[in-house]
Amino acid sequence: MPAVAVRAHCGAGEEDWARFATHWEDLARDRYASERGTCRLRRYGQFSLTPATGQLSRLPDTPFVQPDRSNPLYVDVDRHFDPLTDAFVADPLLRSVVTLLGDLAGALEPAACWIAKVHPFRVVAPAGGEGQPTPEGRHRDGVTLVSSLLVGRYHATGGRSAVFAPDGHELLSATLDEPASLLVSDDRHTLHSVSPIRPLDPPRPGHRDVLVTTLTPASQ
Numbered sequence: 490m491p492a493v494a495v496r497a498h499c500g501a502g503e504e505d506w507a508r509f510a511t512h513w514e515d516l517a518r519d520r521y522a523s524e525r526g527t528c529r530l531r532r533y534g535q536f537s538l539t540p541a542t543g544q545l546s547r548l549p550d551t552p553f554v555q556p557d558r559s560n561p562l563y564v565d566v567d568r569h570f571d572p573l574t575d576a577f578v579a580d581p582l583l584r585s586v587v588t589l590l591g592d593l594a595g596a597l598e599p600a601a602c603w604i605a606k607v608h609p610f611r612v613v614a615p616a617g618g619e620g621q622p623t624p625e626g627r628h629r630d631g632v633t634l635v636s637s638l639l640v641g642r643y644h645a646t647g648g649r650s651a652v653f654a655p656d657g658h659e660l661l662s663a664t665l666d667e668p669a670s671l672l673v674s675d676d677r678h679t680l681h682s683v684s685p686i687r688p689l690d691p692p693r694p695g696h697r698d699v700l701v702t703t704l705t706p707a708s709q
Contacts, residue, residue, distance in 0.1 A: 491670060499585035505581075598706070605703070606703045609701075616691065619686060633705050634674070637665065639669065641698045648665070653679060
């Protein structure tokens with residue numbers, strides 16, 4: 490979904506998107522990724538979204554667990570991440586983005602209420618090295634809809650997103666290079682991955698900021 494369409498739907502201007510991007514300066518180290526040699530910063534939280542009313546409510550903080558037949562590195566592992574900041578939760582642009590994703594998920598299957606799991610990520614490519622957005626390779630998240638919203642790229646190249654059929658056939662690939670560009674996929678029937686990022690100027694580090702959000706019916 491091109492950035493111009495996302496921006497139009499959210500009704501937010503340049504100042505709003507610039508403010509939204511500042512939340513990525515307040516992320517915490519992902520120690521689970523560090524154990525596998527990837528420098529990644531993130532936070533995590535979840536919400537309930539009621540499509541009929543548009544109500545978005547923050548849910549209590551809990552460990553992040555991915556179900557069986559999803560991410561091969563972390564199946565059934567309780568991962569404890571720092572919670573979302575109050576400023577991020579209160580940002581009206583977050584509500585607009587999650588509401589848009591609820592509309593898209595509703596096209597896949599009806600749900601009286603969605604559980605939205607929200608992950609602001611920063612993947613760092615160190616000087617002379619690379620950063621791995623998906624060290625697990627092709628995988629599912631075990632949800633209905635999975636999305637990646639580009640917030641910003643800084644001195645970084647690479648990071649090509651790809652979506653695959655279960656048999657490995659590539660359905661789509663794209664490099665999200667404009668802030669507010671959005672990639673969504675039906676996680677029930679596809680796998681996805683992102684290629685490594687590298688610094689544009691090897692002696693300087695680079696990074697890629699995204700908002701990954703997944704939606705699952707509340708009854709699941």
